[in-house]
Amino acid sequence: MNYVIIGNGVSSIGAIEGIRRHDKDGKIVVIGAEDTAAYGRPLISYLLAGKIGPERLALRGEDYYARNGVELKLGTTATGVDTAKKTVTTDKGETVKYDRLLIATGGIPFVPPIPGVQGEDIYSFTTLAHANTLIELSSKIKRAVVIGGGLIGLKAAESLHDRGVSVTIVELAPRILSGGFDEKAGRLAANRLKNVGIEVNCGVTAKEIQRGKDGHVKGVLLTDGRFLECDVVVVAIGVVPHSAIAKEAGIKVERGIMVDAKLMTSAKDVYAAGDVAQAMDQLTGEHRVVPIWPNAYNQGYACGRNMAGAKQPYMGGLPMNSISFYGLPTISVGVVNPPDGDKNYEVHALLDEEKETYRKLVFRDEKLVGYVLVGDIDKGGMYTAFIKFEMPLAGEAKDKLINAGPEVFLWPAELFDETWNPEPAKAAR
Amino acid sequence: MKRVYPNKDFCIGCHICELACLTAHSKSKDLILAYTVERGESGLSSCKHVHEGGPTCVALSCRHCDEPSCVAACISGALQKDPETGRTVYDREKCVGCWSCLMACPFGAIARHPLEAKIVKCDLCHDRPGGPACVAACPNKALKQEER
Ligand SMILES: Cc1cc2nc3c(=O)[nH]c(=O)nc-3n(C[C@H](O)[C@H](O)[C@H](O)COP(=O)(O)OP(=O)(O)OC[C@H]3O[C@@H](n4cnc5c(N)ncnc54)[C@H](O)[C@@H]3O)c2cc1C
Ligand code: SF4
Ligand code: SF4
Numbered sequence: 253m254n255y256v257i258i259g260n261g262v263s264s265i266g267a268i269e270g271i272r273r274h275d276k277d278g279k280i281v282v283i284g285a286e287d288t289a290a291y292g293r294p295l296i297s298y299l300l301a302g303k304i305g306p307e308r309l310a311l312r313g314e315d316y317y318a319r320n321g322v323e324l325k326l327g328t329t330a331t332g333v334d335t336a337k338k339t340v341t342t343d344k345g346e347t348v349k350y351d352r353l354l355i356a357t358g359g360i361p362f363v364p365p366i367p368g369v370q371g372e373d374i375y376s377f378t379t380l381a382h383a384n385t386l387i388e389l390s391s392k393i394k395r396a397v398v399i400g401g402g403l404i405g406l407k408a409a410e411s412l413h414d415r416g417v418s419v420t421i422v423e424l425a426p427r428i429l430s431g432g433f434d435e436k437a438g439r440l441a442a443n444r445l446k447n448v449g450i451e452v453n454c455g456v457t458a459k460e461i462q463r464g465k466d467g468h469v470k471g472v473l474l475t476d477g478r479f480l481e482c483d484v485v486v487v488a489i490g491v492v493p494h495s496a497i498a499k500e501a502g503i504k505v506e507r508g509i510m511v512d513a514k515l516m517t518s519a520k521d522v523y524a525a526g527d528v529a530q531a532m533d534q535l536t537g538e539h540r541v542v543p544i545w546p547n548a549y550n551q552g553y554a555c556g557r558n559m560a561g562a563k564q565p566y567m568g569g570l571p572m573n574s575i576s577f578y579g580l581p582t583i584s585v586g587v588v589n590p591p592d593g594d595k596n597y598e599v600h601a602l603l604d605e606e607k608e609t610y611r612k613l614v615f616r617d618e619k620l621v622g623y624v625l626v627g628d629i630d631k632g633g634m635y636t637a638f639i640k641f642e643m644p645l646a647g648e649a650k651d652k653l654i655n656a657g658p659e660v661f662l663w664p665a666e667l668f669d670e671t672w673n674p675e676p677a678k679a680a681r
Numbered sequence: 682m683k684r685v686y687p688n689k690d691f692c693i694g695c696h697i698c699e700l701a702c703l704t705a706h707s708k709s710k711d712l713i714l715a716y717t718v719e720r721g722e723s724g725l726s727s728c729k730h731v732h733e734g735g736p737t738c739v740a741l742s743c744r745h746c747d748e749p750s751c752v753a754a755c756i757s758g759a760l761q762k763d764p765e766t767g768r769t770v771y772d773r774e775k776c777v778g779c780w781s782c783l784m785a786c787p788f789g790a791i792a793r794h795p796l797e798a799k800i801v802k803c804d805l806c807h808d809r810p811g812g813p814a815c816v817a818a819c820p821n822k823a824l825k826q827e828e829r
Contacts, residue, residue: 581780671788672744
């Protein structure tokens with residue numbers, strides 16, 4: 253069996269590990285456009301902040317690819333897929349044959365059509381190369397504006413600030429991290445950033461990026477009329493699925509590459525995973541692009557297993573994020589902003605502004621479907637269990653969860669036994 | 682692989698497993714020093730936690746899952762599955778303290794280190810000759826390490 257994987261991000265690592273669960277011998281070829289082996293993409297902010305050195309980026313050990321019988325073609329971009337001939341062509345002029353193909357090309361930074369956005373001094377922050385560029389720049393620049401108050405924007409802002417650059421964040425939504433946070437959590441996090449000296453502007457966006465006669469950026473004009481002087485602009489609005497190669501091959505693409513219950517695309521023997529895929533969401537059953545790390549690994553892993561013949565359905569992804577703001581840890585999982593006025597949801601929120609702690613629990617149909625924790629995050633995983641295993645929480649159990657926190661004795665007895673003390677035949681999961 | 686299985690019907694909530702875990706992971710390998718000195722100075726903590734629900738108790742720690750959520754979530758590669766031993770292994774040097782694993786593990790088996798941006802997780806006492814210290818210490822055989 254010949255496996256080919258396009259993209260060498262974490263989805264590809266998941267896929268290699270999934271394939272090798274079932275098939276120790278098949279040949280695996282990974283084609284990766286970047287010139288490094290898979291690295292912790294989120295770690296680029298730790299690198300930019302100077303918290304870790306480049307030697308800590310690699311996701312797996314040096315002998316990983318050799319040990320797993322993987323041929324790694326780095327610095328190589330796949331340029332086309334022929335689903336009839338089952339081949340992939342590359343920019344190096346090669347044609348690689350596959351029996352099973354995984355498209356794991358990730359996302360590309362979305363750059364909105366703001367006047368002045370094309371040209372020098374505008375940066376993205378999604379690759380190691382971007383981080384290295386910003387590291388070099390950081391000693392030469394004084395001020396940066398980060399457009400986008402999502403995960404990547406906040407991380408870029410924090411690490412540039414750590415490099416001594418004065419940073420202002422501009423976010424169109426009324427709060428930072430609007431996807432995973434509500435207003436209260438957003439405020440706690442934004443306060444932390446403000447306290448260290450990062451300016452956070454919500455509810456506004458860049459109207460124009462203004463440049464001097466020499467073409468260099470002078471600053472950003474905001475929609476509320478203010479002008480923010482700066483030397484560089486980091487555009488971090490988010491990523492969009494890098495799906496061009498699939499589209500050109502005639503594979504069905506909506507927002508991302510559409511995949512079925514086994515993560516196969518509309519083309520036979522072609523799979524998709526990670527930031528490029530529009531896969532099923534556990535809680536809604538809908539297909540969505542949720543560009544987060546755990547989904548990318550899990551989908552890659554499930555693809556790998558299925559490519560190797562396991563015929564296992566993908567269980568669906570769960571949106572989740574864990575992010576710290578200068579020592580203030582936060583976690584958000586599942587549905588955290590239920591539709592306004594929707595009677596099917598019940599929300600319990602507890603805010604302690606002084607202690608900087610917040611807990612929000614979201615229930616639907618007597619089940620926990622989402623939570624946010626700020627500050628005190630230690631029970632995070634235990635809350636996740638109730639969502640992931642869709643445990644029924646009626647009456648007393650729900651009250652206990654709300655009042656005393658998650659506890660393993662609230663689990664249904666059968667699940668408890670299967671998990672912790674299974675009959676020998678049911679063990680190993 | 683051999684995993685540690687807790688039996689809630691035998692657990693008497695004495696916390697001796699926690700103390701054994703603490704000692705096994707201490708520098709001094711001495712219970713009293715581990716408890717009185719190392720806990721405070723270096724943040725030494727137990728990977729095992731006794732959960733109490735009314736009269737019932739059970740001592741839980743990492744299950745070394747077959748397909749672990751923590752490994753999927755780990756952004757640094759600090760958590761990995763060892764294909765040879767089946768253990769879910771943790772490389773402290775690689776860890777950046779992002780708490781993604783803590784969020785993802787639905788078994789509550791990962792704790793924050795009290796002093797550093799690192800995690801605390803059961804390693805099955807892999808380099809301890811007698812196997813897991815908690816299993817050896819339990820006075821009522823509520824913890825078993827076996828192949829199931
Ligand atoms: C700064 C930053 C911080 C983040 N922090 C977090 C976090 O804390 N938690 C979290 O859950 N998520 C985080 N994310 C998101 C997370 O990194 C992504 O969800 C994850 O990396 C997606 O993995 P992937 O394998 O699908 O794609 P990617 O990691 O994007 O990898 C895809 C790879 O494919 C390559 N490629 C693309 N096209 C081709 C082609 N035609 N031929 C060959 N190679 C190609 C790309 O160059 C890339 O190397 C962060 C992202 C960034 C940028
Ligand atoms: S930490 Fe949690 S998810 Fe990871 S192996 Fe242990 S029990 Fe499983
Ligand atoms: S806290 Fe450490 S071990 Fe856990 S996910 Fe983050 S880097 Fe990995």
